[in-house]
Amino acid sequence: MPLALNVNGAVCPLPEDLDPSTPLLWVLRDTLGLVGTKYGCGQGLCGACTVHLNGQPMRSCVLPVAAAAGSRITTIEGLDPAGAHPVQKAWCELDVPQCGYCQAGQIMSAAALLAKNAAPDDAAIDAAMAGNLCRCGTYLRIREGIKRASALAAGGKEAVS
Amino acid sequence: MKTSSSLGRRRFLKLSGLAGAGLVLGSYLRFTGDAFAIEVRGAAEAAPAGARLGAFVRIAPDGRVFIAAHVPEIGQGVRTSLPMIVAEELEVDWRSVTVEPVPLDRAFSRQSAGGSNTTPANFLPLRRAGATARVMLVEAAARTWGVPAAECRAESGAVVHTPTDRRLGYGELVALAATLPTPPAESVPLKDPRDYKIIGRRIGGVDNPSIVTGRPLFGIDQTLPGLLHAVYVKCPVFGGKVVSADLDAVKKLPGVVDAFVIEGTRNLNGLMPGVAIVAKSTWAAFQARRSLTVTWDEGPRANDSWDGLVREAREALGRPGQQTPRNEGDVTVAIAGAAKTVEAEYVYPFLGHTNLEPQNCTAHFRDGALELWAPTQNPGGGQRMIAETLGLAPEKIRVNITRIGGGFGRRLESDFMVEAAAIAMKVAAPVKLAWTREDDMRHDHYRPGGVHRLRGAVGQDGALLAWDARFATFGNVSGRPGSGAGISGNEFPAHFLRDYRQEMSVLECGIPMGYWRAPGSSTLAWVTQCFFDELAQAAGADPYRYRLKLLENPLQPKPPRGGFDPGRMRGVLVDAAERAGWDGPALPRGRGRGIAFYFSHRGYFAIVAEVTVSPAGALTVDRVVASGDVGSPIVNPSGADNQVVGSVVDGLSAAWVQSDDVKDGRVVAGNFDAHPILRMPAAPKVVEVRLIQTDNPPTGLGEPALPPLAPAVCNAIFAATGKRVRSLPIASVDLSWS
Numbered sequence: 001m002p003l004a005l006n007v008n009g010a011v012c013p014l015p016e017d018l019d020p021s022t023p024l025l026w027v028l029r030d031t032l033g034l035v036g037t038k039y040g041c042g043q044g045l046c047g048a049c050t051v052h053l054n055g056q057p058m059r060s061c062v063l064p065v066a067a068a069a070g071s072r073i074t075t076i077e078g079l080d081p082a083g084a085h086p087v088q089k090a091w092c093e094l095d096v097p098q099c100g101y102c103q104a105g106q107i108m109s110a111a112a113l114l115a116k117n118a119a120p121d122d123a124a125i126d127a128a129m130a131g132n133l134c135r136c137g138t139y140l141r142i143r144e145g146i147k148r149a150s151a152l153a154a155g156g157k158e159a160v161s
Numbered sequence: 162m163k164t165s166s167s168l169g170r171r172r173f174l175k176l177s178g179l180a181g182a183g184l185v186l187g188s189y190l191r192f193t194g195d196a197f198a199i200e201v202r203g204a205a206e207a208a209p210a211g212a213r214l215g216a217f218v219r220i221a222p223d224g225r226v227f228i229a230a231h232v233p234e235i236g237q238g239v240r241t242s243l244p245m246i247v248a249e250e251l252e253v254d255w256r257s258v259t260v261e262p263v264p265l266d267r268a269f270s271r272q273s274a275g276g277s278n279t280t281p282a283n284f285l286p287l288r289r290a291g292a293t294a295r296v297m298l299v300e301a302a303a304r305t306w307g308v309p310a311a312e313c314r315a316e317s318g319a320v321v322h323t324p325t326d327r328r329l330g331y332g333e334l335v336a337l338a339a340t341l342p343t344p345p346a347e348s349v350p351l352k353d354p355r356d357y358k359i360i361g362r363r364i365g366g367v368d369n370p371s372i373v374t375g376r377p378l379f380g381i382d383q384t385l386p387g388l389l390h391a392v393y394v395k396c397p398v399f400g401g402k403v404v405s406a407d408l409d410a411v412k413k414l415p416g417v418v419d420a421f422v423i424e425g426t427r428n429l430n431g432l433m434p435g436v437a438i439v440a441k442s443t444w445a446a447f448q449a450r451r452s453l454t455v456t457w458d459e460g461p462r463a464n465d466s467w468d469g470l471v472r473e474a475r476e477a478l479g480r481p482g483q484q485t486p487r488n489e490g491d492v493t494v495a496i497a498g499a500a501k502t503v504e505a506e507y508v509y510p511f512l513g514h515t516n517l518e519p520q521n522c523t524a525h526f527r528d529g530a531l532e533l534w535a536p537t538q539n540p541g542g543g544q545r546m547i548a549e550t551l552g553l554a555p556e557k558i559r560v561n562i563t564r565i566g567g568g569f570g571r572r573l574e575s576d577f578m579v580e581a582a583a584i585a586m587k588v589a590a591p592v593k594l595a596w597t598r599e600d601d602m603r604h605d606h607y608r609p610g611g612v613h614r615l616r617g618a619v620g621q622d623g624a625l626l627a628w629d630a631r632f633a634t635f636g637n638v639s640g641r642p643g644s645g646a647g648i649s650g651n652e653f654p655a656h657f658l659r660d661y662r663q664e665m666s667v668l669e670c671g672i673p674m675g676y677w678r679a680p681g682s683s684t685l686a687w688v689t690q691c692f693f694d695e696l697a698q699a700a701g702a703d704p705y706r707y708r709l710k711l712l713e714n715p716l717q718p719k720p721p722r723g724g725f726d727p728g729r730m731r732g733v734l735v736d737a738a739e740r741a742g743w744d745g746p747a748l749p750r751g752r753g754r755g756i757a758f759y760f761s762h763r764g765y766f767a768i769v770a771e772v773t774v775s776p777a778g779a780l781t782v783d784r785v786v787a788s789g790d791v792g793s794p795i796v797n798p799s800g801a802d803n804q805v806v807g808s809v810v811d812g813l814s815a816a817w818v819q820s821d822d823v824k825d826g827r828v829v830a831g832n833f834d835a836h837p838i839l840r841m842p843a844a845p846k847v848v849e850v851r852l853i854q855t856d857n858p859p860t861g862l863g864e865p866a867l868p869p870l871a872p873a874v875c876n877a878i879f880a881a882t883g884k885r886v887r888s889l890p891i892a893s894v895d896l897s898w899s
Contacts, residue, residue: 019448022442030444034375035377035384036375036377038381038566040517041832041833042832045832046517046833048517075375076375077374077375079375083373083374087373088373091372092370092373093365095363095803097368097369098237098238098807100366100368100378100379100564101517101518102517102566107373125841126841127842130841132841133838134517134810136567136810137809137839139841140806141806
């Protein structure tokens with residue numbers, strides 16, 4: 001019985017010969033063509049591959065695809081394809097990215113944080129974001145971006161997914 | 162395998178309504194209602210062709226403006242800032258602009274991103290490019306109306322006949338304009354900076370909407386029909402060669418298409434020997450390499466170690482330097498007669514770049530021609546290396562430049578491009594070479610380590626009298642320092658002291674070296690500005706005023722060739738000290754302020770750092786105040802601020818936690834557990850940036866803010882604890898106090 005994944009609200013059958021131990025990251029990127037989720041370390045150390053599994057931030061580079069089957073997977077492409085999620089809007093408004101490579105992971109971690117803590121303080125932000133490396137050093141704007149996203153969400157116009 | 166992945170993908174996309182897959186830069190998003198409202202469209206999107214007015218500007222009949230972004234984007238913001246310059250002089254609304262990626266093309270004079278050169282090299286030429294197109298559009302309107310061009314003006318993407326208020330949009334004019342003779346670039350009138358509407362505005366990165374929605378942008382995101390995936394396994398010891406490899410076993414593994422040895426060259430920065438594995442997916446290639454058995458000839462460098470190199474360096478420092486970049490006055494006499502002398506050794510390790518996007522490159526060889534999709538800072542260099550190494554004519558090598566997940570100098574090297582090219586030439590399909598993180602950390606071109614021995618002398622009155630420095634550095638060739646490993650005779654405080662000597666010896670080693678953000682400067686600033694602090698202490702002087710006093714007394718009234726303008730440096734130093742509250746209430750034990758300045762890449766920066774060190778030695782960087790002078794205007798203040806804050810965090814990360822140890826001829830660390838990057842909780846709580854806009858031409862910001870960070874922090878640690886940090890990284894130094 002071939003595996004299927006539930007990604008961004010869609011059921012995606014996977015090739016029969018796919019090795020079930022393949023990390024979810026590579027299935028997203030190479031099999032499904034969803035390249036927004038990034039490879040950085042392959043060991044769950046950098047956070048560039050962060051996706052949501054049933055709303056929880058997970059490192060897809062160390063998660064075998066078989067273990068993700070049956071869960072609701074959300075990638076950066078599915079957070080809001082139009083870019084209207086408060087975190088996405090805040091990131092553009094504050095011009096957070098530099099090279100941008102880590103930002104999909106940062107955004108997914110930030111969105112997961114705001115989903116359970118609508119108004120995080122600095123300590124909560126630092127704790128939730130400590131697993132996401134940024135080589136360019138955008139951490140200060142990320143902190144501001146999360147606060148701005150929190151304010152945008154509190155404005156009631158946008159719902160946090 | 163009936164269920165092809167592409168079928169699965171199409172179905173998936175249809176079901177989910179996403180367009181996240183695709184070739185390149187096909188994004189189309191509209192964000193409205195905020196200051197960063199910009200529309201981004203990629204070149205792949207069908208747009209009316211319109212006509213081209215010079216290499217940079219294309220205007221569609223509907224008035225949309227396409228501006229070429231010719232310099233690689235590594236996070237320094239040039240895909241946004243350079244088109245802003247063109248758009249300003251062209252007189253168009255930023256909203257009507259689409260930034261187009263362009264491949265390596267002789268139409269553009271310089272397409273590398275390095276040395277903070279992009280802004281100074283492009284500011285005037287791009288103003289002229291925009292103004293030339295504007296002049297041609299105005300002329301086209303004047304001819305259409307049969308009126309003098311002097312009666313017409315350009316505004317918001319249209320030409321207006323002032324006396325009659327008639328108006329024609331650029332889209333209506335471009336076909337005629339394109340047939341007119343191009344005026345000489347030097348002849349076109351440029352706007353008065355007071356009339357700038359785009360330059361000087363905070364404008365968000367043009368790729369931000371694509372970044373936050375996960376669209377394909379980066380080198381590693383490239384896909385092509387029938388794409389295969391490759392890894393390339395090199396000898397863990399630098400310079401080693403393949404003796405034999407068990408290719409047959411690897412070829413039998415699931416998903417593996419081919420495996421072969423590439424003989425390579427002896428160029429440590431080029432195509433090194435190795436084994437290529439080509440597979441149907443990245444993961445299949447990564448898995449296959451775990452099973453690969455290779456017998457290596459490790460070559461003559463298998464015993465190299467950092468500890469050994471430091472021992473060699475210390476021996477060399479006991480002898481006069483092989484070279485003497487500067488020898489002014491008589492330091493020996495000056496030091497012998499001085500009231501106080503200070504001696505110290507400063508040492509810093511080799512250091513990799515660890516771009517978050519590991520090295521990768523996509524290549525397709527067909528019909529005798531090669532096409533690449535490369536995250537490269539140096540597309541021309543890559544093309545040259547491929548041509549020379551693989552015997553292809555440069556015109557047979559097309560280089561598409563992708564967005565880049567971090568540059569920092571690593572991607573000025575072209576090893577990953579020539580590897581992808583060599584693999585693609587043996588495979589009848591497009592191939593994406595992806596390095597693993599471990600490949601990336603262990604086959605970098607490292608920032609050179611170094612050991613400095615310094616002596617300084619201070620007079621009875623506290624005046625700085627003499628500076629005598631000896632530097633042991635490294636190169637791959639005897640006598641020639643590696644990239645960023647040298648020192649010049651202009652190193653501070655040259656040009657400020659009558660008795661000054663700088664010597665250098667270059668030790669041969671096998672570790673590949675490459676430019677690392679602010680090459681040379683990033684380490685030399687730490688050495689010189691920390692040792693200067695030691696001399697201020699010996700003089701019993703305030704470290705800020707001791708610096709200021711020296712800057713007020715240059716040996717020559719005009720900045721010497723290779724030196725810097727002391728007036729501009731005083732400007733940033735005073736500004737940083739005042740904004741930081743240098744003369745404010747003294748800080749309690751365990752807290753301290755440190756100051757440093759540095760000139761590099763034409764930019765002037767001073768930094769004050771405030772730190773807390775717990776009695777157990779735990780460091781916190783509480784606040785960083787940075788003042789810079791990179792001339793004026795600041796093209797994009799949002800991007801400029803990002804570069805300075807990023808340099809502060811990057812400089813702190815490198816100085817505090819990073820090093821690359823070498824043992825048995827190889828780099829030890831393979832991933833972020835052993836080679837960390839600073840994480841958010843350790844980032845400074847506050848970074849305050851001010852750019853003083855002096856009446857000097859604008860210069861680059863990718864690098865010059867970084868060098869003074871490390872010495873400012875180390876000097877602050879001394880102020881807090883009384884402990885000097887004389888070896889990096891700071892994390893390896895015991896900072897505890899009681």
